[in-house]
Amino acid sequence: xxxxxxxxxxxxxxxxxxxxxxxxxxxxxxxxxxxxxxxxxxxxxxxxxxxxxxxxxxxxxxxxxxxxxxxxxxxxxxxxxxxxxxxxxxxxxxxxxxxxxxxxxxxxxxxxxxxxxxxxxxxxxxxxxxxxxxxxxxxxxxxxxxxxxxxxxxxxxxxxxxxxxxxxxxxxxxxxxxxxxxxxxxxxxxxxxxxxxxxxxxxxxxxxxxxxxxxxxxxxxxxxxxxxxxxxxxxxxxxxxxxxxxxxxxxxxxxxxxxxxxxxxxxxxxxxxxxxxxxxxxxxxxxxxxxxxxxxxxxxxxxxxxxxxxxxxxxxxxxxxxxxxxxxxxxxxxxxxxxxxxxxxxxxxxxxxxxxxxxxxxxxxxxxxxxxxxxxxxxxxxxxxxxxxxxxxxxxxxxxxxxxxxxxxxxxxxxxxxxxxxxxxxxxxxxxxxxxxxxxxxxxxxxxxxxxxxxxxxxxxxxxxxxxxxxxxxxxxxxxxxxxxxxxxxxxxxxxxxxxxxxxxxxxxxxxxxxxxxxxxxxxxxxxxxxxxxxxxxxxxxxxxxxxxxxxxxxxxxxxxxxxxxxxxxxxxxxxxxxxxxxxxxxxxxxxxxxxxxxxxxxxxxxxx
Numbered sequence: 001x002x003x004x005x006x007x008x009x010x011x012x013x014x015x016x017x018x019x020x021x022x023x024x025x026x027x028x029x030x031x032x033x034x035x036x037x038x039x040x041x042x043x044x045x046x047x048x049x050x051x052x053x054x055x056x057x058x059x060x061x062x063x064x065x066x067x068x069x070x071x072x073x074x075x076x077x078x079x080x081x082x083x084x085x086x087x088x089x090x091x092x093x094x095x096x097x098x099x100x101x102x103x104x105x106x107x108x109x110x111x112x113x114x115x116x117x118x119x120x121x122x123x124x125x126x127x128x129x130x131x132x133x134x135x136x137x138x139x140x141x142x143x144x145x146x147x148x149x150x151x152x153x154x155x156x157x158x159x160x161x162x163x164x165x166x167x168x169x170x171x172x173x174x175x176x177x178x179x180x181x182x183x184x185x186x187x188x189x190x191x192x193x194x195x196x197x198x199x200x201x202x203x204x205x206x207x208x209x210x211x212x213x214x215x216x217x218x219x220x221x222x223x224x225x226x227x228x229x230x231x232x233x234x235x236x237x238x239x240x241x242x243x244x245x246x247x248x249x250x251x252x253x254x255x256x257x258x259x260x261x262x263x264x265x266x267x268x269x270x271x272x273x274x275x276x277x278x279x280x281x282x283x284x285x286x287x288x289x290x291x292x293x294x295x296x297x298x299x300x301x302x303x304x305x306x307x308x309x310x311x312x313x314x315x316x317x318x319x320x321x322x323x324x325x326x327x328x329x330x331x332x333x334x335x336x337x338x339x340x341x342x343x344x345x346x347x348x349x350x351x352x353x354x355x356x357x358x359x360x361x362x363x364x365x366x367x368x369x370x371x372x373x374x375x376x377x378x379x380x381x382x383x384x385x386x387x388x389x390x391x392x393x394x395x396x397x398x399x400x401x402x403x404x405x406x407x408x409x410x411x412x413x414x415x416x417x418x419x420x421x422x423x424x425x426x427x428x429x430x431x432x433x434x435x436x437x438x439x440x441x442x443x444x445x446x447x448x449x450x451x452x453x454x455x456x457x458x459x460x461x462x463x464x465x466x467x468x469x470x471x472x473x474x475x476x477x478x479x480x481x482x483x484x485x486x487x488x489x490x491x492x493x494x495x496x497x498x499x500x501x502x503x504x505x506x507x508x509x510x511x512x513x514x515x516x517x518x519x520x521x522x523x524x525x526x527x528x529x530x531x532x533x534x535x536x537x538x539x540x541x542x543x544x545x546x547x548x549x550x551x552x553x554x555x556x557x558x559x560x561x562x563x564x565x566x567x568x569x570x571x572x573x574x575x576x577x578x579x580x581x582x583x584x585x586x587x588x589x590x591x592x593x594x595x596x597x598x599x600x601x602x603x604x605x606x607x608x609x
Contacts, residue, residue, distance in 0.1 A: 014041040015096045015111050016161065018088030020081050021046050024102035025054040027206065032062055034105035036069065039112050045091050046102075047073045047084040055102075082171030082179035085155070089170070092161055099155045099180075103206050110202040114158040117142070117195045124191040126158040128202025141196040147242050149194055151250075153226065155180035156203045159187060178222035185226045189233035216259035217267060220274040223251040227282060241286030248287060252278050253295045261312045268305055276302040293411040300409070307408065314407045317341040321403045323420035323448060324384075326439060331432045333389040333439065333450065335360060335373070337416060339403040340383040356407040360387040360416070362450070364397040371399070389450070391432045396453035396539050417441055417448035428484045429460050434491060435539030436483055453540020460484050463534045463545045465586050466517075468577050469556040474523040475577060475588070479547060480516045481534060487515040493537050495520035496544060497530040497588065510534060525575065525590045532586040547586040549579035570595060 017035050021028060035044050044066075046059055059072045073087050085099055096118060098111065114126045121142045127149050129138075141148070155171075163169075167190045171179045188194065227247050234240045252275055260268055279299060291299065294315060301307040321339035328334070339358050362371045371394065377386035403416045426439040426448070436459055438451040451457040465479045477495060481488045489512035497506040510520040518534065532547040549555065558576035574591045 013094035016092030016094035017044045017098045019046045020084030021102040022049040023051045023053045027103045044070045045088040047087045049075045049078040083173040097161045121195045123193040123195040124160045124163040126195045129198040131201040131204045140198045144194045144196045153181040153184045181226040185229045216255035244287045245290045256298045297409040319414045323417050335387045338384045361402045361404045362399040391437045399450045401448040415447040418445045431486045461545045465549045474521045476521045478519045489518045491536040492518040494535040496533045499528040530588045549584045
């Protein structure tokens with residue numbers, strides 16, 4: 001049954017949405033509703049492969065009510081998902097094509113955002129954020145690198161239709177799963193521009209678990225195709241190695257984990273042989289260098305099925321951990337805790353006895369650099385540990401604390417701190433070699449981290465005014481600078497005055513005049529109300545703190561003088577330092593007045609008295 005499919009070529013369709021639907025009656029309502037509300041010029045092409053659950057009748061109702069939007073293509077027999085998508089692609093007339101499964105749905109504004117990005121950037125492929133997807137690019141990008149988007153090889157994206165036609169990009173109709181990987185890899189490799197829309201969820205996938213977990217041997221045979229497609233288009237080198245690393249880690253070596261344990265002994269041997277064959281063809285030195293500890297151990301054990309089983313059980317075993325204490329000892333941060341893989345520490349795990357080593361790993365959030373603190377207690381066979389962190393040796397950055405358990409040559413990591421003993425909290429900030437170090441627990445899960453330099457955590461600094469007076473027409477400010485309870489005057493950089501209405505800033509150099517004391521002088525403030533901040537250099541980005549007034553008697557008197565160089569003649573300048581009423585911040589009011597204004601003000605004062 002075709003509905004209005006031949007009259008659409010001249011209607012200016014932006015997006016042709018292709019939906020394969022076989023026995024999807026339960027979820028089809030939500031899917032089609034989410035497509036109908038998209039605010040773009042669209043057509044919806046649904047390909048039904050002979051459904052027997054009422055899908056066909058429901059599609060007939062939708063096509064009757066939306067004849068200008070919905071086309072239904074009926075196949076007599078069930079085919080493959082790739083075949084259904086190819087049928088829809090043959091009927092498409094839009095500038096772009098979007099593939100959506102009948103069990104999934106779109107965010108209300110998804111297609112509008114994707115089309116806008118494609119038009120703005122001339123993109124051949126636009127990757128939209130998939131709800132709940134942890135891999136892939138997390139930020140929008142007008143021009144994304146291939147390596148940045150390659151984690152996501154699903155076909156639920158926006159493709160320029162003439163681009164697909166020009167390169168003859170189609171789905172493999174012989175495969176019943178994994179067919180979208182080869183399609184997307186082919187499109188990625190030909191695309192001149194790939195854009196990313198990640199400022200909000202675009203696609204909501206409601207499907208079940210990964211098919212590879214149910215049939216690892218079949219999945220290994222499937223993934224050869226996208227690897228070969230990529231290798232035909234990307235020459236040997238660093239780029240190909242990075243793309244191969246994604247396939248080997250996520251598609252190939254992952255089958256030696258939980259799926260390997262679920263297989264029988266005969267199938268395990270076949271899985272290991274299949275993995276070894278793929279690695280023999282595609283495991284280049286560059287790919288091998290990128291493997292983590294678990295995958296490197298698996299590659300080394302491909303001819304040892306018993307060790308592969310042990311590695312799989314290490315990966316599947318729950319990692320239990322607890323933080324028992326964090327404290328400063330001088331300039332070193334001491335972290336105590338306990339960790340073990342369930343069933344591997346001095347006990348049998350399904351008939352296996354495994355030795356493990358416990359320690360800590362610090363990982364910097366941006367650079368991903370790792371540091372391993374020294375242990376004074378812990379190591380092989382020990383669940384408890386005491387790690388001593390030399391904070392002075394850490395570069396500035398935000399360091400997340402992970403507990404590490406090594407077993408059978410594989411390393412398991414977990415963020416430390418979500419489970420902790422009562423009273424085991426973050427100690428106060430400390431200055432170490434002039435750099436602030438702030439231990440913290442994340443708000444969401446209570447994970448332990450260390451902010452060196454004050455990048456993301458508020459620095460507990462206090463700046464207090466002790467005295468302000470006039471030296472001629474320059475206002476001299478003296479005060480105390482503390483980080484926690486530690487003297488921080490050596491870190492002072494500038495006294496910054498910020499005009500409250502306009503946001504203009506005036507900077508004056510500040511100097512230390514003692515371990516805790518600083519001083520600065522100010523002149524040249526323009527008319528307005530100026531709030532005072534002290535800028536400190538604490539190892540990270542410059543940090544500024546409001547100057548607080550503890551004692552109003554420390555403030556100098558207002559200063560007035562006459563000046564005749566301004567275009568409106570002789571004026572009176574009044575500069576008055578004061579403490580704000582709410583939070584007692586140091587501020588300065590600068591006002592100018594003409595002689596007539598001064599006279600009127602004087603008369604008003606006399607009348608009141």
